[in-house]
Amino acid sequence: MITRSAQMPYEWSDDAGDGARRLLIWRHRSLTPQGFAWVIGTAAAALLMPLLAVLGRTAMWGLLPFAVIALAGLWGGVQHGWRGGGTREEVMLTRGRMSVTRHDPGRPARHWQGNPYWARLSIRGDGPVEDYLTLSDGARVIELGAFLSPEERRSLMQDLSAALADLRRAAP
Numbered sequence: 001m002i003t004r005s006a007q008m009p010y011e012w013s014d015d016a017g018d019g020a021r022r023l024l025i026w027r028h029r030s031l032t033p034q035g036f037a038w039v040i041g042t043a044a045a046a047l048l049m050p051l052l053a054v055l056g057r058t059a060m061w062g063l064l065p066f067a068v069i070a071l072a073g074l075w076g077g078v079q080h081g082w083r084g085g086g087t088r089e090e091v092m093l094t095r096g097r098m099s100v101t102r103h104d105p106g107r108p109a110r111h112w113q114g115n116p117y118w119a120r121l122s123i124r125g126d127g128p129v130e131d132y133l134t135l136s137d138g139a140r141v142i143e144l145g146a147f148l149s150p151e152e153r154r155s156l157m158q159d160l161s162a163a164l165a166d167l168r169r170a171a172p
Helices: 033-053 058-084 150-170
Strands: 002-004 010-015 020-026 088-093 098-103 110-114 120-124 132-136 141-143
Touching (some): 010 150, 033 058
Antiparallel strands (some): 002 010, 010 020, 098 110, 132 141
């Protein structure tokens, strides 16, 4: 079962029926697939306008390659940004273990794990970003969702706190 919070850049999924839950958190992407289609369509229309003025002339063949290269560059640039995906975090919750893996482009993945019973979430006002969300197991403090907006971090804290509370209640 996969659940997605409305308009939030994170998604819960239940894995393999063993009670494990997975939370995937990613940076906000302002350009949706529909927005991408509009941008490419608008750029293509804008690039066609000068070509219409020289339609049927040899100058059109001189301008056409540059229009195609510009459109292909825009397409490739946006696709490259989507493929890279940017920073993302993966949180795995099981009855006896909680792990967080942070993936940053160009850097090796960073891992943290602890016992979900001892895990505590808090929002700090003195962090490097507004409503700085941290996760601690008493021994180590890590940040979560530093790339999210303050509203998204508050929503993430509520959802993750509820999931941890459910996990603690289900513990024997």
